[in-house]
Amino acid sequence: MLLIQCPYCGPRPELEFAYAGQAHVARPADPSATTPDQWTEFLYLRNNTRGIHAERWRHVRGCARFFNALRDTTTDHFLATYRAGEPMPVLPMGQKP
Amino acid sequence: MSGRRIEQGGRVERSRAIRFTFDGKGYSGFAGDTLASALLANGVQVFGRSFKYHRPRGVFAAGSEEPNALVTVMRDEARCTPNLRATQVELYDGLVARSQNRWPSLDFDVQAVNDLMSPLLPAAFYYKTFMWPRAAWHKVYEPIIRRAAGLGEPPTLPDPDRYSQRFAHCDVLVVGAGPAGIAAALTASASGARVMLCDEQPEFGGSLLDEPTASIDGATAADWIRNSIATLRSRANVTLLTRTTAFGYFPHNLIGLNERITEHLAAPPTDRPRERLWQVRAARVVIAAGSIERPLVFPGNDRPGVMLASAARTYLHRYGVAVGQNIVLVTGSDAAYSAALDLHAAGVRVALIADVRADAAGAPLDIARQAGIDVVTGATVLGTRGRLGVREVTIGVLGRGAVNDTRRVKCDALLVSGGYTPSVHLFSQSRGKLEFNEARQAFLPSISAEPESSAGSCRGIDGYAQVLNDGARVGAESALATGHSVATQEYRVQVHEFSMHGLPGVLPQANHLQPSRAFVDFQNDVTTKDLALAMREGFESVEHIKRYTTTGMATDQGKTSNMNALAFVASELGRTIPKVGLTTFRMPYTPVTFGIFAGYDRGDLFDPVRTTPMHDWAVQQGAVFEDVGQWKRARYFPRPGEDMHAAVDRECQAVRAGVGLFDASTLGKIEVVGPDAATFLSRLYVNGFATLAVGRSRYGILLRDDGFIYDDGVIARIAEDRFHVTTTTGGAARVFGMMEDYLQTEWPDLQCWLTSTTEQWAVIAVQGPRARDVLAPLVSDVDLAAAAMPHLGVTQGRICGVPMRLFRMSFTGELGYEVNVPADYGLAVWEAIHASGQSHGITPYGTETMHVLRAEKGYIIVGQETDGTVTPDDAGLGWAIAKSKPDFVGKRSLARETMHAPDRKQLVGLLTADPRVVLEEGAQIIATPGQHAPMKMIGHVTSAYHSAVLGRSIALALVRGGRARIGETLYVPMPGGEIAVQVTATVFYDVEGARLHG
Amino acid sequence: MADAALRRTVGLPTAAWLESPVPASRFILRGAAAARAAAGQGFGLPLPETACRAATDGNRAALWLGPDEQLLLAPDGEVDSIEAALARALQGHAHSLVDVSHRQVGIGIHGPHAEWLLEAQCPLPLNLRAFPVGMCTRTVFGKAEVVLWRPAEQVFRLEVWRSFATYVVELLREIERESAA
Structure with a gap:
């Protein structure tokens, strides 16, 4: 069971969280203006990262906020968690998702 | 008969005799015995039959690493636990144990014919042989194989015992309460840090329990342990757990502990849980898991009476049992000399010490020879004899590439030691990196992946003083890492001890080209021949060889076999051990009952059973219920003599012709409030809500962005900025989550908030042409007339004097209302409506009727x-x-x-x-x-x-x-x-x- | 019929350490900081702005559940007066105030074993350092979602959706059997 740093509540057990997919996939402002390929990409295409993955979690059984996290998929270590709407933090070693 | 209880010594209570049976025969032991020590004391040598070849097997070890002596312990038909290690089964009065995998008896087993047929049963025999016909697999081969090659049988009755689960949090969790673990816990807890210390054994002390002559800081080892544990017990910041195995290391320093609470009691109290699962989140973990002695691999090394030297020493010092009366020690390490010397001192004849190292010399050999024990160096074992127990061993001496000076030595116990393998299981499970240490010939913890440290012999530290000091240092460092500072401690130790260094692998044989049938993995019956065959057939990766031969894959997780298998594979392939690499260490460290994972989740507590405010009324009316997610919903209300078909027909007719009453409380409800509420709902649902008037409702369809229907419901406008949204029963939580997602992450600018009101409202659907007549006498501040309250109209008023949201809606096609009242009033209002409807023939109906309508x-x-x-x-x-x-x-x-x-x-x-x-x-x-x-x-x-x-x-x-x-x-x-x-x-x-x- | 006559509580067993649920007035208030500040004026106590903390004054309490979500607790029968007071105080502030008095029940657990009882099935550390007096949070207890609040050192209050209350109480009683044994 992971220990996840909620940006509002602090470190909390994974039991309180729900995973919510890849982060920073913005819904197009005007979906009707998207090409079929753009819409397909938005709907279905996701990274399958070995390494640092930007992903969403929701502290559903806590403050109920969605937030973003950078997690290394090879070690399960979280490098950062940050509130929705905040820019992706710069990691100390310069690693990128 | 070979083993016996010696006159004195050991930690057993000789004043408390314990009666028990093994395979139906009565024996007597002492309080403090394990089943293994008590049987050895009674001269029993054969404990079970092996997995594949049905070879007789004795007890090989004294702890949880035991590969051979698996037994079934029975309390009754339901409480029957197979595959327990006899070395870990604590004796209690009336204990009933059975050997496994034998028929008709342990001494005569018909399937021992498998052993004679072993040339026909090579590695991967099953894969190769039972290929055809395909259909025969399930009906013929599998049942036969399962019966022939197996472990004990589980009980078929439900488990009547209770199992407990706990979460725990601490600054420092110390796994293993040997010298390193106790020292670590002492220093760490002195700092004020919250410390947990657990050990799989019933007593704290680990290997120190085997050292009656040692002294630490002037106290005997036993006194030091007692005082240390008393000190720990007196500290409020310390939790001590015996009989507790750390079986798994999970991410982010979560450790799974299995505590056995009543297993050792003759009459367990019924309220006490049998076992407990601890999920411990520790800021720091100290692994003080110790090390396990390694067997030597030679022909006939699985015969009963062949035993780890350290185990013989444990039986002597902890249980007062001499494992033989005429023993031979074969060793590749200095440490094992202690076993022979201690047994010699206890009056056991030591026929020979055969040291496999050609260059062995120094203190242990000198002391042994001074004691009059014959010691040969550069020795090897060419074979053993004895039908149900070792009676003779053939020793050869290596010289110039050949074996000569062969001699047969009579003995009734053969002690073996290849040195010690540090227990790195938990460290490896934590994804820490192991590194091969040439000097120790062992893999040792190197780079950590989690906040943990190893201490003592599990990281290759040799010698009690060094181990204690290492434990103290690691304990202090771990406490410091959690913000608690403390000075470390130096221990003064006096003890007779020798180096634990040794050599893994297979003893040389006369004909090296033809690998002998020497057992590497006792539990899965894997021999050097099997490993050699796998390599001949082209398997070179140790992960493949493991799976092909099943070496190291038994319930003992290869505790005694992995290093020897690895060393043999390395030498056969002409590679170094680190080049061959290590297989993954899997949890659990020792087998864990399913009970602790189920914990409280059984019976009525298996899952929350959610009921509506009107549930008890429906129960009294004889409703038949169905599960809808966690909810219990009344499916139909049968009258005497009615089946479902008849009841549903009657309920349907009643609604169509008169009026019916339906509990719709489980529907999801979300209050959407704020100046942008209409905008939000219009962006979310396919319908428009900007034009929906206050006091009106609309059927809404919710899609996902892929365009497919996700949920539906009725959305009512209660006020300009307030909507009452209903969802399906099953969709309540996921629709709420989806709405929050869009609000929080896509449209955070919208001023609109959500609150789940699913359980705030009891919902009573009154459906049918007479619905208005039923409600009219009960409501106030409401005009039910069609003009004032048309289809899809919504209003607020009172019913039976309590506040109500009234929806005119219909999921039946009839005139209908849904009465929403605060849940605590639900039952009273329901009963009032039911009473009011009597003159109209009101009929309660269930979900099945709702579906039909x-x-x-x-x-x-x-x-x-x-x-x-x-x-x-x-x-x-x-x-x-x-x-x-x-x-x-x-x-x-x-x-x-x-x-x-x-x-x-x-x-x-x-x-x-x-x-x-x-x-x-x-x-x-x-x-x-x-x-x-x-x-x-x-x-x-x-x-x-x-x-x-x-x-x-x-x-x-x-x-x-x-x-x-x-x-x-x-x-x-x-x-x-x-x-x-x-x-x-x-x-x-x-x-x-x-x-x-x- | 009057409210009081019809008012029923969830039928739950009780014990020395278990306080049977008492009816209460409850609201979920959601809105921006300015609205929360205004609501505090109307409710009679400043709403907590620190994560996972409760504010109390007399028999009223406000529990921080999320950055824009507060649970307001008051004695039974005060729904209408609180609604009116908050409506006045919140005029001009976009917000959401929803009556959830009947949505959940409050279960009190008290005594020296309270922490021990809850830690069996709640994955949060509940020692006083990690979960001090005045802390509150949504979390899980077994398979149920709960709001957990520690109003005093040896007192916890669980706010549980009504249909989960029986499960939570029965689970607590099952755990409690161990301490007796």
């Missing part, structure tokens, strides 16, 4: 008519879409070309040619009769019922291009033949919808 009207149920691939148009709900809206969730996807393909599956009605036949939900539909498999399936039945009001069966179905097929005859192939059906529109009853507006 809505199907007669062609109303869909999300999840029944939809399956995540159905668009509003597919479901015949295209009319609900507000075409003028620039966007809503799913709109872009609905514009995709494929979403308008004429051959999409569309919802239609089906009428069977024979009106008595009710189709089966899920049945496939074909266009032409008489097809052979594979048929061309063009759709499936989603709902099918008998309709009382129509006097015939009806069905809904999703059919390719269905709406264009109305009037056509299609076929539903079933085991009893094809059923002809006519395609119809989805509404079967009151097509004009006049009744709704009554």
Whole structure:
């Protein structure tokens, strides 16, 4: 069971969280203006990262906020968690998702 | 008979005799014995038969690493635990134990013929042999193999015991309470840090319990342990757990502990849980798991009486048992000399010490020779003899590449030692990096992946003083890492001890080219021949060899076998051990009962059983319930003599002709409030809400952005900035989550907030032509007249004096209302409505009737008519879409070309040619009769019922291009033949919808 | 019929350490900081702005559940007066105030074993350092979602959706059997 740093509540057990997919996939402002390929990409295409993955979690059984996290998929270590709407933090070693 | 209890010594209570039976025969032991020590004291040598060859096996070790002596312990028919290590089973009065994998008896086992046939049973024998015929696998081969090659049998009755679970948090968790662990816990807890210390054994002390002559800081080892534990116990910041195995290391320093609470008691109190699962989150973990002595690999090394030297020493010092009366020690390490010397001192004859190292010299050999013990160096073991126990060992001496000076030595116990293997299981489970240490010939912890440290002999530290000081240092450092500072401690130790260094691998044999049949993995019966065969057949990766031969894959997880297997593979392949690499260490460290994982989750506590405020009333009325998620919902209310069909027919007729009463409280409800609430709902649902007037409601459809139906419900405007949204029962949580997602992450600028009110309101549906008459006398501040309160009207008022939100809505096609009252009032209001409706013949109905009534009207149920691939148009709900809206969730996807393909599956009605036949939900539909498999399936039945009001069966179905097929005859192939059906529109009853507006 | 006559509580067993649920007035208040500040004026106590903390004054309490979500607790029968007071105080502030008095029940657990009882099935550390007096949070207890609040050192209050209350109480009683044994 992971220990996840909620940006509002602090470190909390994974039991309180729900995973919510890849982060920073913005819904197009005007979906009707998207090409079929753009819409397909938005709907279905996701990274399958070995390494640092930007992903969403929701502290559903806590403050109920969605937030973003950078997690290394090879070690399960979280490098950062940050509130929705905040820019992706710069990691100390310069690693990128 | 070879083992015996010596006159004195050991930690057993000689004043407390314990009676027990093994394979039906009565024995006596002492309090403090294990089953293994007590049986050894009684001269028992054969404990079980081996997994594959049914070879007789004795006890090989004294702790949890035991590969051979697996037994079944029985309390009663239901409490019967197989595959327990006799070395860990604590004796209690009346204990009943059985050996395993033998028939008819331990001493004579008919399947021991497998052993004679061993040339025919090589590695991967099963894969190679039972290939054909395929059908024989399940019926013939598998049952035979399962019976022949096996472990103990589990009980068939439900487990009557209770199991407990706990979460725990601490600064420092110390795993293992040997010298390093105790020292670590002492320093760490002195700092004020919260410390947990656990050990798998019933007593703290670890290997120190085997050292009666050692002294630490002037106290005997036993006194030091006692004082240290007393000190720890006196500290409020310390939790001590005996009989507790750290079985798994999970991410982010979560450690699984298995505490055995009543297993050792003759009469466990019924309220006490039998075992407990601890999930411990520790800021720092100290692994002080110690090390395990390694066997030597030589022909006949599995014979009963062959035993680890350290185990013999444990039996002597802890249990006062001499494992033999005439022993031989074969060793590759200095440490094992202690066993021979201690047994010698206890009056046991030591026939020979055969040291496999040609260059062995120094203190241990000198002391042994001074004691008059014959010591040879550069020795090897060529074989052993003895039918049910070792009686003779053949020793050879290596010289110039050949074995010479062969001699046979009589003995009744053969002690072996290849040195010690540090227990790195937990460290490896934590994904820490191991590194091979040439000097120790062992893998040692190197780079940590989690906040943990190893201490003592599990990281290759040799010698009690060094181990204690290492423990103290690691304890202090771990406490400091959690913000608690403390000075470390130096221990003064006096003890006779020798180096634990040794050598892994296989003893040289006369003919090196022909690998001998020497056992590497005792529990899975894997020999050097099997490993050699695997390599001959081309397997070179140690992970492949492991799986092909099953070496290290038994329940002992290869504690005694892995290093030897690895060393043998390395030497055969001509590579170094680190080049061959290590297989993964898996949890659990020792087997764990399923009970602790179930914990409290059984019976009524298996899952929350959610009931509505009116539940007890329905129970009293004899309702039959169905599970809808965690909810219990009344399915129908049978009267005496009625089956479901009769009850549902009656309930349906009552609603159509008079009035029915239905508990709809489980529907999800969300209060959407704020100045942007209408905007938000318009962006989310396919419908428009900007124009919805206060006091009106609308049927809403929610899609995902892929354009498929996700949920539906009724959305009522309570005030300009306040909506009461209902969802399906099963969709309540996920719709709430989806709404929060869009609000929080896509449209955070909207001033609109959500609150779940599912359980705030009890919902009582009153449906049928007489519904208004029933409610009228009970409500106040409300005008029920059709003009004031038309279909889809919403109002607030009071009923029975309590506040009410009243919805005029219908999921039945009849005049209907849904009365929402605060939940605590639900039952009282329900009873009042029921009483008021008596003169109108009011009939409570359940979900089954609700399903039939809505199907007669062609109303869909999300999840029944939809399956995540159905668009509003597919479901015949295209009319609900507000075409003028620039966007809503799913709109872009609905514009995709494929979403308008004429051959999409569309919802239609089906009428069977024979009106008595009710189709089966899920049945496939074909266009032409008489097809052979594979048929061309063009759709499936989603709902099918008998309709009382129509006097015939009806069905809904999703059919390719269905709406264009109305009037056509299609076929539903079933085991009893094809059923002809006519395609119809989805509404079967009151097509004009006049009744709704009554 | 009057409210009081019809008012029923969830029928739950009780014990020395278990306080049977008492009816209460409850609201979920959601809104921006300015609205929360205004609501505090109307409710009579400043709403907590620190994560996972409760504010109390007399028999009223406000529990921080999320950055824009507060649970307001008051004695039974005060729904209408609180609604009116907050409506006045919140005039001009966009917000959401929803009556959830009947949505959940409050279960009190007290005594020296309270922490021990809850830690069996709640994955949060509940020692006083990690979960001090005045802390509150949504979390899980077994398979149920709960709001957990520690009003005093040896007192916890669970706010549980009503249909989960029986499960939570029965689970607590099952755990409690161990301490007796």
